[in-house]
Amino acid sequence: MDGQTMIPTRIREKAMQLQACGHARILAIESSCDETAAAVVEDGRIVRSSIISSQIPLHAMYGGVVPEIASRKHVESIEPVVQEALKEAKMSLEDLDAIAVTYGPGLVGALLVGVSYAKGLAYAADLPLIPVNHIEGHVSANYLAHPGLEPPFVCLIASGGHSHIVNVEEYGKYILLGQTMDDAAGEAFDKAARVLGLPYPGGPLLDKLSKEGNPHALKLPHVKIAGKYDYSFSGLKTALINQVHAMRQRGEDVPAADIAASFQYAVVEMLSDKAVAAAVDTGARTVALAGGVASNSQLRAVMEGKCRAHGMDFRMPPPILCTDNAAMIGSAAFYRLMKGEIAGLDLNAAPSLRLV
Numbered sequence: 001m002d003g004q005t006m007i008p009t010r011i012r013e014k015a016m017q018l019q020a021c022g023h024a025r026i027l028a029i030e031s032s033c034d035e036t037a038a039a040v041v042e043d044g045r046i047v048r049s050s051i052i053s054s055q056i057p058l059h060a061m062y063g064g065v066v067p068e069i070a071s072r073k074h075v076e077s078i079e080p081v082v083q084e085a086l087k088e089a090k091m092s093l094e095d096l097d098a099i100a101v102t103y104g105p106g107l108v109g110a111l112l113v114g115v116s117y118a119k120g121l122a123y124a125a126d127l128p129l130i131p132v133n134h135i136e137g138h139v140s141a142n143y144l145a146h147p148g149l150e151p152p153f154v155c156l157i158a159s160g161g162h163s164h165i166v167n168v169e170e171y172g173k174y175i176l177l178g179q180t181m182d183d184a185a186g187e188a189f190d191k192a193a194r195v196l197g198l199p200y201p202g203g204p205l206l207d208k209l210s211k212e213g214n215p216h217a218l219k220l221p222h223v224k225i226a227g228k229y230d231y232s233f234s235g236l237k238t239a240l241i242n243q244v245h246a247m248r249q250r251g252e253d254v255p256a257a258d259i260a261a262s263f264q265y266a267v268v269e270m271l272s273d274k275a276v277a278a279a280v281d282t283g284a285r286t287v288a289l290a291g292g293v294a295s296n297s298q299l300r301a302v303m304e305g306k307c308r309a310h311g312m313d314f315r316m317p318p319p320i321l322c323t324d325n326a327a328m329i330g331s332a333a334f335y336r337l338m339k340g341e342i343a344g345l346d347l348n349a350a351p352s353l354r355l356v
C-alpha cells in the first residue's frame with residue numbers, strides 16, 4: 001500500500017493515543033462504485049450518522065455503471081454528503097478523531113474522488129487518515145448490527161464484484177476458504193435480471209419477482225467445480241440466458257417469475273451449501289453474511305435455516321448495511337486504527353486491492 005511514508009510524528013502520536021484509550025469517533029467516506037456515502041461511527045460499533053447518495057437512477061439507462069459518469073457524480077456529491085453526515089451526527093470536524101476512506105477495490109476514478117477528499121480533510125483537520133478495504137467494510141457491517149459479535153467467525157461475502165468465503169480469525173485477519181472462479185454472485189443476479197428485461201441493478205428486482213414464481217420450474221445445470229468451497233456462476237447464467245432465448249425463438253411466453261425464482265434458488269443453494277460446509281469443516285461456531293447480495297431475502301432465510309440446523313449462530317446486517325454504505329467503512333477503520341494502521345497523504349487508490 002502507498003501512503004506509509006508521509007506520516008508526521010504528530011499524527012502518529014495522535015493515532016497512538018487513540019489506540020491506547022481504545023475510543024475513536026471516525027468520519028468515514030465511501031465512493032468505490034455508484035454510491036457516495038459518508039458516516040460518523042464511534043468505537044467501531046455505534047453509527048452516529050450514515051448518509052448514502054445513490055447514483056443508480058443515473059446509470060440505469062445504460063444498463064450498468066458508467067465509470068466516468070460515476071466519478072463526476074461523486075465529485076458533485078461528496079461535499080454535501082459529508083456535510084450531511086456531520087450534521088446528522090451533530091458534530092463538527094473538531095469532534096472527530098480520525099478520517100477513514102475506502103481506497104480499494106473499485107473503480108479507480110470513483111475511488112480517487114473519496115481518497116483525495118479524505119486526504120484533504122485529514123490534512124485540514126490535522127487528523128489521522130485510515131485506509132479501508134471495501135470488502136473488509138462489508139464484513140464489518142456485522143459489527144454494527146451485532147454489538148456482541150467478535151472474531152472468529154466464518155463469513156460469506158457476496159457482492160456485485162466479489163464472492164468469497166473467509167475465516168475471520170481476528171479483526172483484520174482473514175483466511176480465504178473459497179471464492180468465485182468467474183462471475184460474482186451479484187453480477188450473476190444482475191445479468192439474469194437483464195435477460196428478463198429488469199433494469200439495472202436487477203438483483204433486488206429479481207428477488208422481488210421470485211416471490212411470485214416456482215423455484216423448480218426451470219431445469220438449471222448442477223454446477224460441479226474442483227475447489228470444495230469455490231463458486232462458479234457463469235454456467236448457470238449462460239444456461240438461463242440460452243433457455244430464455246430458446247423460449248423467445250419458439251414464440252413461447254417467458255414465465256419471468258418462474259425463471260427468476262429458479263435462478264435465485266440455484267444461486268442461493270450454491271452460496272449457502274458451500275458456505276455452511278466450509279463453516280462446519282473449520283469448526284466455526286458463528287457464521288456471518290455480508291455484501292450487497294446479503295440483502296437477498298431467500299439467501300438470508302436459507303442461510304439462517306442451514307446454520308441453525310448445524311447448531312451454529314448466524315449473523316447478518318440489516319439490508320441497508322449490506323449494500324454499499326460508509327458506516328461499514330467506519331467500523332472497519334476503527335479496528336485498523338486500533339492496530340496502528342494509518343496512511344500518509346501519499347495514499348493512492350488501489351482498484352484491484354484484495355482482502356486476502
Ligand code: KG4
Nearest residue numbers: 159160161186203207292293295296323324
Ligand atoms: O455490495 P454492493 O452494494 O456493491 C459492491 O460492492 O459490489 O453489491 C451490489 C450487488 C448488485 O449486484 C445488486 O444487484 C446485488 O448486490 N443485490 C442483490 C440484492 N440487493 C442487492 N442481489 C440479489 N438480491 C437482492 N435483494
Ligand code: ZN
Nearest residue numbers: 159292323324
Ligand atoms: Zn460493496
